[in-house]
Amino acid sequence: MIKGIHHISAFTKSARENHFFYTSVLGLRFVKNTVNQENTAVRHLFYGDYQGNPGTLLTFFELKNVGSAYPENNYFSTVALKIPKGMLTYWESRLARYSIETTLDQNEPILFFKDPDSFELSLIEVDDVILPENATKHSDVPPANQIIGIFESFLKVERPEETLSFLFDYLGLSLSNQRQRVQLDHQDVFTSVTSSRKTNLSRMGRGSIDHIAYTVHSSKELEEMYQKAVRMEIPIDQYVERGYFKSLYVKEPNGLRIELATETPGFILDEPFDTLGTTLALPAFLENKRAEIEAQLEDF
Template sequence: MIKNVHHISAFTKSAKDNHFFYTTILGLRFVKNSVNQENTAIRHLFYGDYQGNPGTLLTFFELKTVGSAYNENNYFSTVTLKIPKGTLPYWKARLAYFSIQTTLDKEQHRLSFKDSDQFDLALIEVDDVILAANATKHSDIPAANQIIGIFDILLKVERPDETVSFLTEFLDLPLTSRTYQVQDTQQGVFTTIDFSRKTPLSRMGRGSIDHIAYTVASTDDLERLYQKALQLQLPIDQYIERGYFKSLYVREPNGLQIEIATATPGFTLDESIEELGNTLAIPDFLENKRAAIEAQLEDF
């Protein structure tokens, strides 16, 4: 039922710095400029490939007063992004040009670094290249070197067996040959689970991941998962229409929030592919509050 990873959502202290990092340095497209629908004073930024495809999306809530994160017992950790084979030297040099420190793992063909909020990121070489229709056009990064999408999400938890059971039994994601790892069936994105080995409580802050989202094809599939969550008595945070997709939010056994979102109608609901990210985009049910929402947001 799960098609792929939909998006990963984190916190940033500065929309301006965040936008520069992900569009100028990493070359992702600014797919959607929106707001947190529960608190419309919070800007919500979406980045991805040119078409804003699920599996490429990193999103950020701007919290101007947010403090540092404390990653202790249970938390979402490193997000690894796919780049074409042979492009690690290009990316190492590019990040160095922008004074970003990196750690190179030659054996795994992997480059680790942090964004402006200390969000842990990595690039890993794969045999794929980005499709011409998905390559961003605003960037000076050649299409042959561009980030393709999400490769892996690492979760650090106290009880990994329970998280793996949630992913395999509730979401029906297949295990890989690696211990504590599942993979979606459409795009092959991994979710990897590891022991946190810490007991103090984690505290979210700048650079923390709030949730990860997986994709289902239709609202019928989402409804089936909602009914399954009720039957399994899973903690359900929300079952809600977001406009661009409908979402179910649940908690996995270690308390991390997991979203399941529909693939449609998608980000072209209110903007064409060519115009994505050019306006403050809010779903129809918030349009009557647009003036008040715009008044709360600072330019960036």
């Protein structure tokens, strides 16, 4: 039932710096400029491939006064992004041109770096390339070199076995050939769970991940996952219509927020593909508040 990763959402201090980094440096497309639906004074930015496909999406809530993050226990860690085989040198050189420090793994073709908010990222080579229809067009990153999508997310928790059981029993993911790593059947999309080894409470801040979202096909399947959560007595945070997708938020056993989101209707609900991200987009249920919302937001 789970089809893949849908998106990963984090916090940024500056929409302007965030937008420059993800569109100009990483070459992702700005696919949706909208707001946090619970707090419409907060801008919500979405980046992905040209079509804004689930599995490519990194999203950010702009919190102008947010402080530093202190990841201690029970937190989402690094996000790994897929690039085509042989492109690691290109990306190491490109990031260096923008004065971004990188660390190359000595054992595997993985390049580690951070965004302006200290959000931990890595690039990993895979036997794949971005499809022509998904390649972004605004960037000087050639299609053959472009980021393909999300490869892996990392969770650091106090009780890893309980989180792994949640991923197996509730989400239905499968154990990979590496311990404490699960994947979708026949897909190179992974979730790794390790021990945080600390007892101090984490503090969310700039660069912290708020939640990771997995994809289900339809509202019918989302309802089935809701009923399954009820039966399994999994804490339910929200079950809500977002306009671009419908979402179910639950808490895994160590308290991290996991979202399930539908594939459809997607970002062309209110903007055509060719102009995604060029306007302040609001789902239909917020249109009657557009003037108020626009007045709260600063240009970036």
